[in-house]
Amino acid sequence: MQSDTMLFRHAKASDASSLAAISIEVWIGTYLRKGVNGFFADYALSEFTTTKLEAIITSDNERIIVSENEDGIGKGLLSEGLAQCAALGIDAVWLAVNSENADAINFYLGNDFKRVGTTHFRIVDKAYLNEIMRRTIS
Template identity: 45%
Template sequence: MRSTIACRPGSTARSSRRKRPRSKFVGFARPVRPEASRSDALTIRIARPSDAAILAAISIEVWLGTYIRRGVNAFFADYALSEFTAARFFALLENPKEHIWVSENEDGLDGFIRVSEGQVAPIADCSTTEISTLYVQPRHHGKGIGFQLLKLGLAFARQSGSTSVWLTTNSENAPAIGFYLRQGFEKVGTTDFRIQDQAYRNDVFKRVL
């Protein structure tokens, strides 16, 4: 349950018959930083400080919807409202080691990816580049958004000099696990995500670039 990936993040489970949106990198902001990619109905761009509150709202929606399915109690509500705040995302956007891109449609944002540099993995033989978050609003699953966001994040990591990336996702989040396996990740171990004194088993995945 760490910063983990939403249930079916831009799932491509049915992609054999569904045409993914085309996209291409159209520029770099800072050295080798993909700035934006566009398709017929999909725009991916670098997150801006003005997106901070939206990123917090998407995170709360996706995190609660993915992991808290039987009812929200005070324990998880307190965690979500303290962890996913506009102030926290604003600070991340000001951090040169944190990189966030958003997916935007005509009505607003529907997903984002966060790539973090300088992160020590809980498993040996991993790089220090983590796919910290990949969230897509549930109503936009199946459109290839998660695939396009991940593609951009991997390209950034590769061109920044990383030889691999790692991430964690809840061990019971089968749709997310399936998504990452299809994208070339392999499970390399497990770790625990903690909220206060509670521990939740996470799988650690690695992808060589």
């Protein structure tokens, strides 16, 4: 059962391996709909590493929010991220989501994001259509 108080914090270097594993899991679930092959496995294993996540965590220009909750994680993380952006004076955010990921698209549309265009996520010579979504922060 979800409590009324959700707990979030900024990622620490010690979170890097967990975040790398979660990144691989999410990426595989999003892009590998027809099985895993060496091309995709090599990409995921080279991009989502503990070392790369540590570099992001320790960067002054990046923020990763970690949830310490068991329920309501997606909406809670989104709300926390938007609140932190508002506190920094950011008036709008955007993201790209795989065009075949209807659940994610519907989640963002249900949270006041609007489709504003498309782009392609590229790996070497392959391209995957993504929706660009934007939300104004009030």
